[in-house]
Amino acid sequence: MPANRPSLPLNIVIVGASGDLARQKIAPALFALFCQGLLPERCQIIGFARSDYTDDSFRARLAETLTCRYRPGRNCRQLTQDFLARCFYCRGDYDARDAFLDVYQIMRRLEDGAGGGNRLFYMAVPPQVFQDVAQAIGGAGLVHCQGPRWSRVIVEKPFGKDRASSDRLVRDLRTIFTEEQTYRIDHYLGKEVIQNLLILRFANAVFEPLWNRRHIERVEIVWHEDIGMEGRGGYFDHYGIIRDVMQNHLLQILALTAMERPAKLDHAGAIRAAKVRLLRAVAPVRAGGLRLGQYGAARTSGRRRPGYLDEAQVAAGSLTPTYAAVRLRLRNPRWRGVPFDLEAGKGLHDRLTEIRIHFRRRPAAAFRFQTQPLPGNVLVIRVQPDEGIYLRVNNKVPGLAMALAPTMLDLRYADAFPRRPIPSAYECLLWEALEGDRSLFISEAELAAAWDIFTPALHALDRRPRRPLPYVFGSAGPQADAGG
Ligand code: BG6
Numbered sequence: 001m002p003a004n005r006p007s008l009p010l011n012i013v014i015v016g017a018s019g020d021l022a023r024q025k026i027a028p029a030l031f032a033l034f035c036q037g038l039l040p041e042r043c044q045i046i047g048f049a050r051s052d053y054t055d056d057s058f059r060a061r062l063a064e065t066l067t068c069r070y071r072p073g074r075n076c077r078q079l080t081q082d083f084l085a086r087c088f089y090c091r092g093d094y095d096a097r098d099a100f101l102d103v104y105q106i107m108r109r110l111e112d113g114a115g116g117g118n119r120l121f122y123m124a125v126p127p128q129v130f131q132d133v134a135q136a137i138g139g140a141g142l143v144h145c146q147g148p149r150w151s152r153v154i155v156e157k158p159f160g161k162d163r164a165s166s167d168r169l170v171r172d173l174r175t176i177f178t179e180e181q182t183y184r185i186d187h188y189l190g191k192e193v194i195q196n197l198l199i200l201r202f203a204n205a206v207f208e209p210l211w212n213r214r215h216i217e218r219v220e221i222v223w224h225e226d227i228g229m230e231g232r233g234g235y236f237d238h239y240g241i242i243r244d245v246m247q248n249h250l251l252q253i254l255a256l257t258a259m260e261r262p263a264k265l266d267h268a269g270a271i272r273a274a275k276v277r278l279l280r281a282v283a284p285v286r287a288g289g290l291r292l293g294q295y296g297a298a299r300t301s302g303r304r305r306p307g308y309l310d311e312a313q314v315a316a317g318s319l320t321p322t323y324a325a326v327r328l329r330l331r332n333p334r335w336r337g338v339p340f341d342l343e344a345g346k347g348l349h350d351r352l353t354e355i356r357i358h359f360r361r362r363p364a365a366a367f368r369f370q371t372q373p374l375p376g377n378v379l380v381i382r383v384q385p386d387e388g389i390y391l392r393v394n395n396k397v398p399g400l401a402m403a404l405a406p407t408m409l410d411l412r413y414a415d416a417f418p419r420r421p422i423p424s425a426y427e428c429l430l431w432e433a434l435e436g437d438r439s440l441f442i443s444e445a446e447l448a449a450a451w452d453i454f455t456p457a458l459h460a461l462d463r464r465p466r467r468p469l470p471y472v473f474g475s476a477g478p479q480a481d482a483g484g
Contacts, residue, residue, distance in 0.1 A: 009040065009117030010040045010118045010119075011043075011106075011107045012119075013121045013122065014026055015137075016124035017048055017124065018051040018061075019125070022047065025424070026430070027066065029427040030045060034083045035070040038431060044086050044088060044107070045087045047090070048091075050091065050093060051091070053091065062087060063084060066083070094133045097140050104140060120151075120153075120154065121152070127155075127160070127169060134173055135175075143176060154430075154433055156184075159447055161243060166447055166448065167448065183433045183438065184442040184443075186441075189252055189440040190425030190432075191384065192422045192423070194383060198265065198271070210359065213335055213338045214360075215359055216358065217358045217359065218340075218341065219258070219339070219340045219358070221342050222342075222352065223342075223353050224344075224349075224352045225347070226347070226348055226350055228305075228306070228346060229311040229314070234313035236314075237318055240320040240321050240324075241346065245344045250342050251282075251450045254340060255275040260278070268437060278332075279446060279450055279452075280449045281332040282453050284455070285456070290324055290326050291324065292324050293323030293471050294308050294309075294319075295308050296470045305474065307473060323346070323348070323478060324343070328341075328342060349476055351385060352384070356379070357379040357381075361373060369403075370404070379392075387412075389411045390409065390411070392406050395407040429441070
């Protein structure tokens with residue numbers, strides 16, 4: 001348990017507390033922080049939503065997803081009880097100021113006599129209601145504007161559907177919460193390996209001198225999922241894979257992989273500024289440069305796996321892509337001419353997120369005995385599953401004969417850090433938000449720059465929708481020779 005356990009009272013309000021995000025991600029992450037002693041002694045979690053729950057039934061619902069990863073063993077039951085005793089529920093409409101006055105009554109139990117407390121609002125609701133909720137919270141006077149206690153709001157993507165709608169959301173929310181109070185989540189930034197990108201690049205002398213167009217031939221960022229809609233067809237059909245994954249998660253990975261060294265490595269403003277500069281250097285995508293696909297039904301061992309169009313809440317004949325691949329070009333001296341290939345797809349044959357840095361090959365026939373050109377070195381940064389970093393190097397095969405073979409130097413997290421559980425992305429991001437560190441959250445400028453890359457192509461596709469290439473669920477995606 002950290003020595004400097006925070007002591008100010010803290011109220012965490014989860015708006016949309018009856019939803020999956022709250023149950024599957026936010027509550028387990030808060031519980032993990034609680035188990036590590038990272039929440040203040042005086043802390044309450046107040047769930048707010050329209051559904052009818054009592055404190056007890058809300059606690060019972062949360063209890064289903066809590067696991068004692070950090071303090072397994074006999075006291076798990078006690079820890080769970082202690083945590084749940086701090087959870088309360090308040091029912092109300094999202095735009096009802098009076099309902100948030102009820103929330104205030106619960107907050108007061110902790111804050112009275114303590115000179116107030118800190119407040120974290122988590123918007124686990126669709127973006128269409130962000131503004132109503134913010135107005136109601138503001139109208140109920142729950143946001144500290146100044147003084148020693150802070151108020152912060154966490155919001156989740158999708159932040160709009162294009163640059164203009166994203167700007168509107170930002171403007172609307174700003175009437176209640178300042179930019180400094182706003183924490184925009186891209187949960188990939190909370191993933192362990194993504195956070196390590198900064199360290200890998202700038203805490204090692206070997207990589208940075210090679211990290212440019214002279215030595216790097218191509219960069220791939222791949223994101224595969226082997227599942228379909230899992231009940232999210234209604235949402236996904238309105239957004240598609242580009243808005244769901246590429247415009248946010250993959251561009252954030254790109255920015256951290258390719259940005260210049262930030263002026264200060266431990267300063268949120270400097271890191272975010274370096275990412276913005278990089279994103280602004282990416283040439284906007286044209287619709288013609290996108291390869292789009294949509295998974296269809298599969299038949300394995302006699303069983304039929306539904307295709308995208310069979311998924312619940314997907315419009316009949318929908319042209320929404322579940323797969324996209326694009327080659328990005330960066331217009332700056334470091335990367336001019338180096339392709340950055342992004343690929344994202346659902347319903348594929350594997351679950352994998354990886355960054356692959358392909359280094360330029362050695363000139364042919366560097367060695368006398370060599371008959372083939374040597375394969376190039378590849379640095380593979382495996383985000384998930386099975387986190388790791390691998391470097392493909394050419395190596396002499398042991399023996400009297402002189403033969404070379406490409407071989408992997410590998411750093412599997414599970415082997416290198418066997419006793420270090422990898423925190424969930426949400427655990428890490430909630431902790432950073434409580435600490436007031438915004439390095440892992442998206443600034444307004446980053447959001448705008450990321451939308452500028454895809455907005456022209458998305459608009460062109462909205463105007464003239466294109467039939468995505470079909471691929472079979474569980475395959476490697478659309479056939480490479482199928483055009484598109
Ligand atoms: C979300 C997307 O942002 O990320 C989902 O909306 C996707 O479509 C999910 O499944 C993947 O997250 P993770 O952490 O499981 O890789």
